[in-house]
Amino acid sequence: MEEKDNISKTYNPAEFEDKLYNNWMEKGYFHAEPDKNKKPFTIVIPPPNVTGQLHMGHALDETLQDILIRYKRMKGYCTLWVPGTDHAGIATQARVEAEIREKEGLSRYDLGREKFLERVWDWKKMYGDRIINQLKKIGSSCDWERERFTMDEGLSKAVKEVFVNLYNKGLIYQGSRIINWCPHCVTALSDVEVEHAEQAGHFWHIKYPIKDSDGFVVIATTRPETLFGDTAVAVNPEDERYKNLVGKTLLLPLTDREIPVIADEYVDKEFGTGCVKITPAHDPNDFEVGQRHNLEQIKVMNDDATMNAYAGKYEGMDRYECRKAMIEDLEKAGLLVKVEDHSHNVGQCQRCGTTVEPIVSKQWFVKMKPLAQPAIDAVKNKETEFVPEHFKKVYFHWLENIRDWCISRQLWWGHRIPAFYCDDCGEMVVTKEEKAVCPKCGKEMRQDSDTLDTWFSSALWPFSTLGWPDKTEDLEYFYPTSVLVTGYDIIPFWVMRMMFSGIEHTGEVPFKKVFIHGLVRDPQGRKMSKSLGNGVDPLEIIDKYGADALRFTIATGNAPGNDMRFYTERVEASRNFANKIWNASRFTLMNLDITENKLPDLADLQLEDKWILLKYNDVVKAVTENLDNFELGVALSNLYDFIWDNFCDWYIELVKPRLFDKENPTAKTAQYVLTYVLSNTMKLLHPFMPFITEEIWQHLPHEGESIMISSWPEYDEKLNFRQEAESMELIMHAISAVRNRRAEMNVPPSKKAKVIIVTDETEVYSCGISFFEKLASASEVEVTTSKDGIDLSAVHIVVPSAEIFLPMEELVDRDKEIERLTAEKKRLEGEIKRVEGKLSNKGFVDKAPAQVVEQEREKGEKYRSMLDKVLESLTALQ
RNA sequence: GGGAGUUUAGCUCAGCUGGGAGAGCGUCUGCCUUACAAGCAGGAUGUCACAGGUUCGAGCCCUGUAACUCCCACCA
Numbered sequence: 001m002e003e004k005d006n007i008s009k010t011y012n013p014a015e016f017e018d019k020l021y022n023n024w025m026e027k028g029y030f031h032a033e034p035d036k037n038k039k040p041f042t043i044v045i046p047p048p049n050v051t052g053q054l055h056m057g058h059a060l061d062e063t064l065q066d067i068l069i070r071y072k073r074m075k076g077y078c079t080l081w082v083p084g085t086d087h088a089g090i091a092t093q094a095r096v097e098a099e100i101r102e103k104e105g106l107s108r109y110d111l112g113r114e115k116f117l118e119r120v121w122d123w124k125k126m127y128g129d130r131i132i133n134q135l136k137k138i139g140s141s142c143d144w145e146r147e148r149f150t151m152d153e154g155l156s157k158a159v160k161e162v163f164v165n166l167y168n169k170g171l172i173y174q175g176s177r178i179i180n181w182c183p184h185c186v187t188a189l190s191d192v193e194v195e196h197a198e199q200a201g202h203f204w205h206i207k208y209p210i211k212d213s214d215g216f217v218v219i220a221t222t223r224p225e226t227l228f229g230d231t232a233v234a235v236n237p238e239d240e241r242y243k244n245l246v247g248k249t250l251l252l253p254l255t256d257r258e259i260p261v262i263a264d265e266y267v268d269k270e271f272g273t274g275c276v277k278i279t280p281a282h283d284p285n286d287f288e289v290g291q292r293h294n295l296e297q298i299k300v301m302n303d304d305a306t307m308n309a310y311a312g313k314y315e316g317m318d319r320y321e322c323r324k325a326m327i328e329d330l331e332k333a334g335l336l337v338k339v340e341d342h343s344h345n346v347g348q349c350q351r352c353g354t355t356v357e358p359i360v361s362k363q364w365f366v367k368m369k370p371l372a373q374p375a376i377d378a379v380k381n382k383e384t385e386f387v388p389e390h391f392k393k394v395y396f397h398w399l400e401n402i403r404d405w406c407i408s409r410q411l412w413w414g415h416r417i418p419a420f421y422c423d424d425c426g427e428m429v430v431t432k433e434e435k436a437v438c439p440k441c442g443k444e445m446r447q448d449s450d451t452l453d454t455w456f457s458s459a460l461w462p463f464s465t466l467g468w469p470d471k472t473e474d475l476e477y478f479y480p481t482s483v484l485v486t487g488y489d490i491i492p493f494w495v496m497r498m499m500f501s502g503i504e505h506t507g508e509v510p511f512k513k514v515f516i517h518g519l520v521r522d523p524q525g526r527k528m529s530k531s532l533g534n535g536v537d538p539l540e541i542i543d544k545y546g547a548d549a550l551r552f553t554i555a556t557g558n559a560p561g562n563d564m565r566f567y568t569e570r571v572e573a574s575r576n577f578a579n580k581i582w583n584a585s586r587f588t589l590m591n592l593d594i595t596e597n598k599l600p601d602l603a604d605l606q607l608e609d610k611w612i613l614l615k616y617n618d619v620v621k622a623v624t625e626n627l628d629n630f631e632l633g634v635a636l637s638n639l640y641d642f643i644w645d646n647f648c649d650w651y652i653e654l655v656k657p658r659l660f661d662k663e664n665p666t667a668k669t670a671q672y673v674l675t676y677v678l679s680n681t682m683k684l685l686h687p688f689m690p691f692i693t694e695e696i697w698q699h700l701p702h703e704g705e706s707i708m709i710s711s712w713p714e715y716d717e718k719l720n721f722r723q724e725a726e727s728m729e730l731i732m733h734a735i736s737a738v739r740n741r742r743a744e745m746n747v748p749p750s751k752k753a754k755v756i757i758v759t760d761e762t763e764v765y766s767c768g769i770s771f772f773e774k775l776a777s778a779s780e781v782e783v784t785t786s787k788d789g790i791d792l793s794a795v796h797i798v799v800p801s802a803e804i805f806l807p808m809e810e811l812v813d814r815d816k817e818i819e820r821l822t823a824e825k826k827r828l829e830g831e832i833k834r835v836e837g838k839l840s841n842k843g844f845v846d847k848a849p850a851q852v853v854e855q856e857r858e859k860g861e862k863y864r865s866m867l868d869k870v871l872e873s874l875t876a877l878q
Numbered sequence: 879g880g881g882a883g884u885u886u887a888g889c890u891c892a893g894c895u896g897g898g899a900g901a902g903c904g905u906c907u908g909c910c911u912u913a914c915a916a917g918c919a920g921g922a923u924g925u926c927a928c929a930g931g932u933u934c935g936a937g938c939c940c941u942g943u944a945a946c947u948c949c950c951a952c953c954a
Contacts, residue, residue, distance in 0.1 A: 010916070178952095196951085203954090221954060234954095268953055276954050285952045345951085358952090390882075397881060397950075489949090523890085525947085557891055557902075562883085563947090565890060573902055576916045587913035631894070637901070652913075660912090736920090743920040749911065775919095777911095834898080843934030852897055852935095859898085 007589065011575070011582035013546025017691045021136060029709055030141045032080035034477035041077035042481040043069060044462050045142065046494070047150060049088035050124050051095050054134035056520035056528055056554075056566055057487065059538040062140045063551045064517060064632065065485045069141055070687035071627050072482075074712040080478050082465045083135065083142035085128060087151045089454040090185055090351045093413040096120045113412050113449075120413050124149075137539060138547050139690045141708070148465045150457040151415065158464035159415045159457050160432045162505060167419075167430045171367045172407075174419075174428075176297075178284040179361050179406050180347060183305030184354035187410040188363050190453055191403060192492050194347040194356055203342035204327065205273065207335040208233060211249040211258060217242070218337050220272035222344055223282070224330075225323045227252065228300040228311045230259055232278040234289055237263035239274055253335050254326060255312060264289050281360040297360050303410075305357055319357070364408040364417060364450070372399040375500040384499065384509045387630045388561040391488060391516045398492045399500075407453045414451030421446050459497035462510035469505075484511040487519060488561065515630055518563035520554075525565055536566055548689035549575040555688055556636045577640060578692050581685075584648050585696045588674045591659045597679055597701040600672035602718070607767050608654040609673045610721035611728035615646045616677045617719040623684050624715070632688075639685050647677065650732065657770045675700055680713045730761065730801045731768035737797045738776040738804060744820075745795070747808070752779035756794075758787050759802035792876035793817075798824070798869045800862050814877060821874050828867040835860040 008015075024030065034040070043065050048058055065081060073079040096119055097108050108116040132147065148155060166172040180189040204224050207216040219233060230252055235242040246263045266289055267276050280290025281297040290297060300310045307314045307322045314322040330336040347356040376399050378384050379392050386392040408417060420429045422438035422445050429436045429445060436445040460468070462484070466475040480502070486495060495514055502510030522528055528535040541550045552574035558564040605613070619642040626635035655670045679700045682693040686707050697707040704710050738755065747753070755778040757765050765783045772778040787803070795806040795817065835856050838844050845853055 007913095009914075011914090219954080223954085266953095271953055273954095278954095283952075283954075285954075288952090344953090393882065394949075401950080492949090559892070562891090567890070567903080569903055570890080572916075576914095579914065579916045583914035583917085585913085590913070626894085629894080633892075634894075637892075641901085648913085649918085653918095739919060740921090743908070746908070749909065749919080774911095831898090838934085841934060845934080847934050848897070855897085 007586045009583075009586075011546075011579040011692070013548060013578070013691060014543070016695045017137075017139075017542075017547055020691055020694050021139065024141070024706065024708060025144070027705065029706060030081070030143050031145050032078055032143055032478075034473050035078040038076060038078035040478050040482070041069070041072040041079045042082070042478040043080070043483055043485065044082045044465055044481055045084060046484075046486045046490070047084045047086040047148075047458065047461065048131050048135075049091055050085045050128045050131065050149070051088060051092045052131050054131060054137075054538050056536055056538055058131075058135070059138055059550060060517060060520055060554050060564075061485060061487065062135055062138055063554050064515065065483075066138075066140050066551075066690070067555060067627075067632055067687040068483060068485070068515075070690060070708060071712070073141070073708065074683065074686065074710060076711065078477075080146070081140070081142045082146050082148065083132070083140070083144060084148035084461075084465060085131060085150070086458060087124075087149065087414065087454060089409060089411050089414040089451060090187065092120060092123070093411050094185065094351065096123050096413075099123075108412065116412055134539060137542055138551065141690070146465070150454070150461070154467065155457060155460070155464045156415060157432075158460050158468055159452065160418050161469045162456075162460060162501070163418050163452070164430055164432050165505065166366065171370065172364060173367060174362060174364050176360055176362045177365065177404075177406070178282075178287045178358050179363050180349075180356040181303070181359040181361065182349040182352065182354055182356050183301075183303065184352045185349060185411075186303050188361060188406055188408060189349060189356060190406045190455075193350045195350050196345045196347055198343055199346040200341065200343050201346075203272070203340040205337035205339070206253065206330060207337060208250045208253060208259075208275075208277075209335075210245070211251055213248075217245065217250065217261070217275045218273045219275045219277045220340075221277055222342060223279075223323075224327060225307070225311075225314075225319050226279040226282045226300060227277065227326070228255060228307070228314075229279040229281050229298040230277045231280060231290065231295040231298060232259050232262045232293065234262050234264045234267050234276045234278050235274060236267040236269045237265065239267070239269045241274060253330060253333065262289075262293050262295075264292065283358055287360060299360060301357060301359065363406050364419075364452075366405040366407055368402045368404050371500040371504055372402050374503045375399055375496065378499065378503060378509050384511060385513050387513055387515045391491065391514070391561065394488065394491050395496060398496055405453075405497075407456050408448075408450040409453055410449075411451050414454060415457055417448040417450050417452060419448040421448070455493055455497055458494055459501040460505070462498055462502060463506050479506065479510075480508045481511045483513040483515050485515045485517070488516050489519065491516070513630075516561050518558070518561055521563055521565050523565055523567055525563075528566075536568070541568075541571055545571050545575040546578060546691070548578050548692045552577060552636065552689060556633045556640070558633060560630060560633075577644070578689065580644055580648060581692060581696070584643070584652060585678060585699070587652060588678050589699060592671055592675065592701075594668065594671050594675065595701050596672075597675050597703070598672065599676055600669045604666060604669040605673070605721075606658070606666055606669065607724055607728050607731075608651060608771075609669060610724040612646065612651040612673065612677055613719045614721045614725040615642060616681065617716055620680075620684065620713045621715045624712070627687070636688050639681070639688070643681060643685075647681065651677075653775055654771055657774055683707060683710055683713050727761070727764040727767070730764055730799075731771060734765070734768070734797075734799050734802060734804060735771060735776045737799050738772070738778075738806070741795055741797055741806065742777065745808075745813075747777075749777050752777050753806050753808045754778065754780045754782070756782045756784065756790055756805040756807070757802050758784055758790070758805070760785060761801050765802065792873060796821070796873040798866045798873070800866060803869050803873075818874065818877050821870055821877070825867065825870050825874065828863050828870065831863045832860060832867065835863065 046061060069079050069081045100106050180194045182189055201222050203220050203222060205218050205220050207218055209216045217233060233250055245261045248261050249258050250261060252259050266285060278286045278289050280287045280295050281299045298310055300308055301319060302308050305319045307317050309315050311322060314325060349356055376396060379395060418430060418432060420436035422441060422443055424443050425440050427438050427440045438445050462481050463479055466479050468475055498510045520528060522534040526534060538550060549571050553571045619638055622638045623635045658664045658667050658670045679697060682697045686693040694707045755772050759765050762783050762785055769781045772781045790805055791807060795808055797804040838856055
């Protein structure tokens with residue numbers, strides 16, 4: 001829209017999106033500083049991984065946040081949207097390791113910790129901006145001056161502070177527990193990082209000979225290779241079959257070890273053989289049994305899941321190789337009783353899919369129970385509310401069943417655990433300092449080589465990004481944040497952990513609302529994923545259809561919290577909507593010779609002006625309310641309907657005769673109304689479609705620099721032209737009815753016909769004469785109160801307020817007309833019957849609200865009067 | 879074994895606190911009407927999963943059933 005008379009005929013977003021975004025950035029509209037005269041509205045972005053590339057999930061997440069932020073900004077809040085990225089420990093490290101291995105054939109151990117970390121930082125510098133630039137493409141109005149990274153200096157400080165605090169409170173501890181070990185990533189994982197999948201496996205029944213006897217017991221196992229770590233066989237104390245075995249000694253097959261038979265409640269008599277091999281170092285249940293019976297823990301695997309020396313001749317084999325080999329050996333030795341098919345749940349590493357090994361290991365843990373309770377209470381007390389509300393059930397379910405959080409990772413990329421050890425005396429110190437000296441022997445201490453779970457730093461994101469632990473002005477003003485926007489899949493990883501962290505460390509909930517959305521799926525309903533290759537690249541969509549079209553698609557067509565399927569066809573429809581807006585604006589601009597944007601003198605307003613202003617006023621109210629209730633999709637469809645159906649299809653058409661008639665004194669009024677309504681509608685639409693709305697707003701007469709810092713339209717009581725709008729709608733209804741009849745009779749628009757309107761509302765219909773001429777292809781319009789002199793066998797249309805006659809004799813097919821009127825008669829009779837049924841129901845009349853009853857009465861009257869007219873017409877035809 | 883969600887037009891989905899079933903896409907008819915064919919006008923298509931219940935009135939509330947999806951869970 002460079003020049004008023006040189007506006008491109010179709011919407012071409014590539015021409016202006018980047019230009020507008022850069023301008024917004026240069027002007028500093030995204031930046032926020034604490035402003036005591038305004039209320040704060042804060043969102044922190046769910047930080048995407050530095051290694052990541054923008055996908056549809058991000059596009060959805062960012063769009064929703066941007067809608068809220070832009071809306072609140074226009075509403076006059078001091079709005080801050082904090083952007084940033086996450087270091088994503090495992091993912092990033094794995095990525096860089098793979099690259100180095102591929103290009104140089106080296107492993108991270110070849111490089112050493114320091115050199116390797118340099119390489120990761122190089123990688124981060126190179127690719128860290130990529131995702132940020134992609135976020136900009138969809139129009140995100142983040143305060144880029146405040147961009148943060150989970151491993152930058154300030155956030156690292158917060159991480160240490162939290163670790164030391166929790167340690168001092170006894171909420172962080174080190175312990176040997178069964179953890180999930182990924183042999184591929186070579187690190188411990190927390191429970192949530194393990195995904196369970198049903199897998200077909202086997203149940204091997206193996207004989208364990210009883211010492212000094214010919215007897216044996218049979219145990220059933222799905223994991224025979226852990227046999228080398230067995231330190232007992234357990235039976236249920238109530239199990240009569242095995243009572244006399246308890247206390248006996250068994251010979252562990254393939255080894256020269258002896259293990260006892262013990263009794264423990266944990267064993268289910270009904271399952272398997274009723275005898276369970278106990279491997280405390282490789283199974284969480286066995287671990288607990290082992291604790292109760294004071295059994296030795298024998299780890300039989302190395303960190304890469306190859307067998308260690310305890311496996312004897314199988315040492316060095318991979319766990320599955322070993323399994324195969326030992327089963328063969330057991331069979332040869334006659335110790336294998338049988339093999340059954342058995343499917344069971346197997347844990348897999350969320351990142352690489354490798355089957356995790358439960359393994360006993362010394363790790364750091366966060367004690368969860370004391371932290372979980374306040375986080376549960378805060379949601380119960382509505383200090384933080386979920387939208388949609390039902391997601392709080394998921395949240396409660398997690399927190400109520402929570403177990404301690406394993407936070408140490410055997411990775412190099414991440415926050416190093418601030419614990420130091422003295423190699424001489426074994427002393428340990430936890431401190432925020434960079435270095436530590438042994439308090440006992442004065443020797444320089446060695447820092448723990450492990451790093452923290454990435455989510456440990458993410459959990460602090462809402463306050464660490466605002467300067468915590470320092471008491472900054474930002475923290476004071478912007479915290480707690482207003483809304484957190486994220487997908488339901490991330491509730492256990494992140495939402496929950498931010499909640500208890502915020503409450504524990506700042507004494508306040510980190511956000512007042514959690515706005516949960518669903519997942520973006522492919523047209524078959526599958527999750528979009530790299531391996532399936534079914535992902536749609538948001539950047540390609542933006543290139544082709546524009547960011548606004550993508551945003552529209554994503555923000556509409558589904559309810560909050562539900563998954564959505566992504567169809568390119570829907571983006572096309574969205575782009576078409578943008579094109580519609582574009583052309584309506586072109587039309588407006590082409591017919592404009594005013595330079596001010598203001599409401600015209602209300603006394604000059606015509607019927608259609610009042611109608612569109614009322615509709616506009618209604619849409620202001622609806623959109624505002626829906627945005628306040630997080631019903632973004634509903635708000636957007638309010639705008640879609642208003643713009644397309646009301647503004648374009650009706651108002652522009654209604655106003656054309658005036659605009660094109662230079663003599664018409666109300667032509668200017670129409671220009672003012674067009675400008676006012678269009679310009680304000682662009683404001684309402686701006687949070688959803690920021691680019692096209694800015695572009696159009698700039699070309700219309702306006703005040704201020706940019707639509708994005710203009711003020712949000714408000715409902716205006718003086719535009720509430722209810723009665724005039726009703727009159728206008730009578731006319732519109734009649735026009736539609738005439739169009740309908742003409743279409744049914746296949747009358748081309750070029751063939752004009754006379755229209756005679758018989759009505760009591762002559763004043764109203766007289767106002768509508770020009771509309772009938774323009775919109776209903778009328779050659780001449782006569783408005784009268786009497787049917788005298790009208791040929792009643794003409795085409796006859798009955799609408800609630802009038803009867804309309806189209807004297808087009810050559811087109812009237814008598815039989816068809818009778819058929820149609822008979823059908824209409826039937827329909828009206830049906831309606832009348834329904835209404836009368838209702839009204840004769842005493843229960844309805846007595847109990848339904850008076851207003852509803854009155855409505856029914858009016859309907860009844862309307863139908864009866866229409867029926868009379870139809871009957872009259874039928875009589876005349878026959 | 880627990881928990882959650884979904885079930886509405888051919889497809890994908892809306893339907894706010896219960897008061898005559900909607901949109902987009904697709905489809906059919908007619909239109910290149912000086913903003914827009916990425917368009918205009920008009921049309922067709924639904925036992926709102928099923929069975930009960932509450933109510934004057936149920937797509938919406940309650941109970942149960944079925945199908946699908948997802949999450950959680952240590953039966954070796």
